[in-house]
Amino acid sequence: xxxxxxxxxxxxxxxxxxxxxxFGQAIAGKKKELRPTKAVDGLNFQIHKGEIFxxxxxxxxxxxTTGKLIMKLIDPTEGSIIFNGEDVTGIKGDELKAYRxxxxxxxxxxxxxxxxxxxxxxxxxxxxxxxxxxxDRKERDQAILKALTEVNLTPPEDFMGRxxxxxxxxxxxxxxxxxxxxLNPMMLVADEPVSMIDLSTRAEILHMMKDVQQRLDLxxxxxxxxxxxxxxxxxxxAVMYLGRIxxxxxxxxxIDHPLHPYTKALIEAVPEAKTGMVDIVKELPISGxxxxxxxxxxxxxxxxxxxxxxxxxxxxxxxxxxxxxNGHMQACRRYKEL
Amino acid sequence: xxxxxxxxxxxxxxxxxxxAVRALDDISFDLMPGETLGLVGESGCxxxxxxxxxxxxxxxxxxxxxxxxxxxxxxxxPLPEKEIRKDIRWExxxxxxxxxxxxxxxxxxxxxxxxxxxxxHRQMEPKEAKELITxxxxxxxxxxxxxxxxxxxxxGGMKQxxxxxxxxxxxxxxxxxxxxxxxxxxxxxxxxxxxxxxxKKTFNLxxxxxxxxxxxxxxxxxxxxVMYAGKIAEIAPNEVVxxxxxxxxxxxxxxxxxxxxxxxxxxxxxxxxGTPPDLIDPPKGCRFNxxxxxxxxxxxxxxPPIQEIGPGHYAACWHCHQKGA
Numbered sequence: 001x002x003x004x005x006x007x008x009x010x011x012x013x014x015x016x017x018x019x020x021x022x023f024g025q026a027i028a029g030k031k032k033e034l035r036p037t038k039a040v041d042g043l044n045f046q047i048h049k050g051e052i053f054x055x056x057x058x059x060x061x062x063x064x065t066t067g068k069l070i071m072k073l074i075d076p077t078e079g080s081i082i083f084n085g086e087d088v089t090g091i092k093g094d095e096l097k098a099y100r101x102x103x104x105x106x107x108x109x110x111x112x113x114x115x116x117x118x119x120x121x122x123x124x125x126x127x128x129x130x131x132x133x134x135x136d137r138k139e140r141d142q143a144i145l146k147a148l149t150e151v152n153l154t155p156p157e158d159f160m161g162r163x164x165x166x167x168x169x170x171x172x173x174x175x176x177x178x179x180x181x182x183l184n185p186m187m188l189v190a191d192e193p194v195s196m197i198d199l200s201t202r203a204e205i206l207h208m209m210k211d212v213q214q215r216l217d218l219x220x221x222x223x224x225x226x227x228x229x230x231x232x233x234x235x236x237x238a239v240m241y242l243g244r245i246x247x248x249x250x251x252x253x254x255i256d257h258p259l260h261p262y263t264k265a266l267i268e269a270v271p272e273a274k275t276g277m278v279d280i281v282k283e284l285p286i287s288g289x290x291x292x293x294x295x296x297x298x299x300x301x302x303x304x305x306x307x308x309x310x311x312x313x314x315x316x317x318x319x320x321x322x323x324x325x326n327g328h329m330q331a332c333r334r335y336k337e338l
Numbered sequence: 339x340x341x342x343x344x345x346x347x348x349x350x351x352x353x354x355x356x357x358a359v360r361a362l363d364d365i366s367f368d369l370m371p372g373e374t375l376g377l378v379g380e381s382g383c384x385x386x387x388x389x390x391x392x393x394x395x396x397x398x399x400x401x402x403x404x405x406x407x408x409x410x411x412x413x414x415x416p417l418p419e420k421e422i423r424k425d426i427r428w429e430x431x432x433x434x435x436x437x438x439x440x441x442x443x444x445x446x447x448x449x450x451x452x453x454x455x456x457x458x459h460r461q462m463e464p465k466e467a468k469e470l471i472t473x474x475x476x477x478x479x480x481x482x483x484x485x486x487x488x489x490x491x492x493x494g495g496m497k498q499x500x501x502x503x504x505x506x507x508x509x510x511x512x513x514x515x516x517x518x519x520x521x522x523x524x525x526x527x528x529x530x531x532x533x534x535x536x537x538k539k540t541f542n543l544x545x546x547x548x549x550x551x552x553x554x555x556x557x558x559x560x561x562x563x564v565m566y567a568g569k570i571a572e573i574a575p576n577e578v579v580x581x582x583x584x585x586x587x588x589x590x591x592x593x594x595x596x597x598x599x600x601x602x603x604x605x606x607x608x609x610x611x612g613t614p615p616d617l618i619d620p621p622k623g624c625r626f627n628x629x630x631x632x633x634x635x636x637x638x639x640x641x642p643p644i645q646e647i648g649p650g651h652y653a654a655c656w657h658c659h660q661k662g663a
Contacts (some may be wrong), residue, residue, distance in 0.1 A: 058523040058525060058526075059494070059523055123346070160382065165435075168613055169381075170613075198380045198381050198550060199380075199550050199552070199596055199597060200380050200592070200593060200596050200610040201609060201610070201613075202596070202598075202609070202611060203596050203598070203607035203608065203609040204609035204611070206607070207606070207607065207609065225523050225524065226524075226598075227524070227600055228553075228598035228599060228600045229598050231598070231600060231603070232598050232604060232607055251654075252603060255600060255601070256601075265525060266524060266525065267600065268528075269524040269525045269527065269528035270524055270552045270553075270600045271528075271531075271551070271553045271557045272553055272554060272556065272557075272600065272601070273552055273553040273556045273580055273594065273597055273599065274556055274580050274581070275556065275576050275577040275578070275579070275580035275581035276581070277556055277557040278374070278559065278560055278576055279535075280556075280560060281532045281535050281536060282528060282531075282532060283658070284525065284528055284529065284532075286525060289495060289496075289526065291495055294602060
């Protein structure tokens with residue numbers, strides 16, 4: 001792929017959260033070694049213009065932290081974020097405001113991300129006011145009408161006067177999308193946008209988001225733990241485990257030919273709508289739960305849960321992502337044997 | 339074999355200031371011993387209302403209007419509350435609530451919360467109680483020292499296991515599971531499902547498994563009961579819904595089409611336009627008619643009765659006919 005096509009690049013991105021000394025420790029005056037929580041621990045990826053990039057992992061794998069880092073809601077401990085050729089890692093003030101206009105976010109919970117005392121019109125007007133985008137009320141109203149039409153909330157005039165509580169979860173998520181579109185962004189970060197929505201309308205929302213993306217030539221970073229919607233929605237997928245990417249590539253490649261044992265386990269665990277499974281206890285090729293990110297296992301960080309782990313996996317240094325062709329990268333030392 | 343639980347023409351309405359919300363409207367089904375019945379539908383279709391009604395605790399302002407809930411042949415609706423508490427609730431029927439991870443009190447240890455249930459129902463020495471709790475924690479795959487921990491020290495999956503253990507340790511015959519895995523990741527979800535399957539075999543339990551995810555039902559339920567707007571749309575065995583000709587009712591078919599599949603590349607996922615109707619004033623005739631492609635004048639006028647269209651396969655639709663006929 002063309003190098004100039006990269007809209008967002010993340011280089012060796014790290015975010016460590018330092019724990020605070022507890023009250024008891026402070027009183028006792030004990031100097032206890034504090035271990036940082038390594039939420040994101042060395043991320044490298046590129047997102048190309050006009051693509052939908054999926055970030056997948058269990059809770060605790062650091063995918064939401066990555067989203068927040070990209071939105072510049074928190075500052076990274078190390079590493080850099082390059083957007084459209086410019087390093088945005090340390091930007092502040094007006095530059096940050098301009099960046100946020102270009103990169104917008106859709107949150108997980110459409111019930112919590114909207115002020116219940118704002119009418120839909122006010123919800124959509126606020127970003128315009130903050131970014132001083134349109135001169136007068138008339139122009140703003142026009143922009144709001146356009147954004148509502150964009151997300152198929154028709155007739156838009158009707159929706160402008162409504163309160164958030166009058167809308168269903170799906171409609172709220174449409175409003176949330178309209179709120180981001182109103183600023184003409186280049187990229188959207190969507191953190192589990194459909195996980196709180198009923199299955200019957202999930203497809204509708206994803207369909208609408210894809211439609212908007214194609215029409216307006218947007219780029220999405222789609223954060224989720226749901227592989228089935230990721231396959232339908234995304235072009236490329238990166239699978240995260242404990243703050244690092246373990247496998248990355250085209251969505252179809254990853255799901256049809258997973259190489260890393262963690263990806264295999266994730267895929268195996270997804271329930272399938274087929275008969276004859278009721279009496280079968282699925283043997284999962286993974287054990288236990290995700291380790292504490294303040295105490296990351298040595299060597300390959302997956303070895304504690306991996307059914308194929310050998311002593312060398314714990315002893316040798318962590319394997320790096322390696323390209324196996326067609327842009328498919330994976331980070332397992334023994335993938336060829338498995 | 340006699341069914342362990344029979345619901346007969348059950349009606350439960352929520353009496354609000356705007357009128358009666360017909361959350362359960364003429365529901366009938368049977369549950370066999372050792373069977374898992376899946377209850378599926380969109381939000382607001384009455385799945386959780388159904389679960390709470392079986393435990394004889396409809397959320398106020400809900401009231402039973404008519405019908406029977408027969409547990410081992412005995413109607414539990416007219417029983418006094420005292421008897422329900424003593425003999426039925428948790429003793430015979432227990433429930434794992436939706437968002438079970440949030441139903442543990444943050445200020446008590448796991449052990450204390452579990453002992454509370456036990457003290458209410460059984461006279462037991464503290465030492466005995468401790469042994470029993472350790473045993474049940476072991477059954478759900480948790481170490482005994484979890485007893486001394488607080489809920490915030492446990493992960494979501496562990497809390498879910500604690501709640502399942504609490505639902506089981508009075509040895510109920512029926513366990514109602516209301517979206518037990520919705521808040522969990524796929525891997526933890528799969529682990530919990532495996533656990534439930536093992537426990538079901540060990541104790542010969544009957545499950546009522548409530549979820550909105552049809553692909554999850556495929557893995558756990560022997561029979562699937564699809565609810566729409568307070569009524570049963572279809573009851574069908576697992577192999578009919580997910581194999582062969584597929585489900586008969588248009589609503590079930592649409593739900594199944596809207597379920598994303600992992601191992602199929604689909605360019606376009608179908609969805610069901612619109613939302614479930616307002617149950618204060620539901621549409622005339624078949625309640626699904628405003629969202630149905632097949633709706634005819636008959637559907638808009640007359641309520642379709644639920645009828646058997648194949649062995650063990652029931653549907654309430656004017657367009658579903660007996661197979662082969």
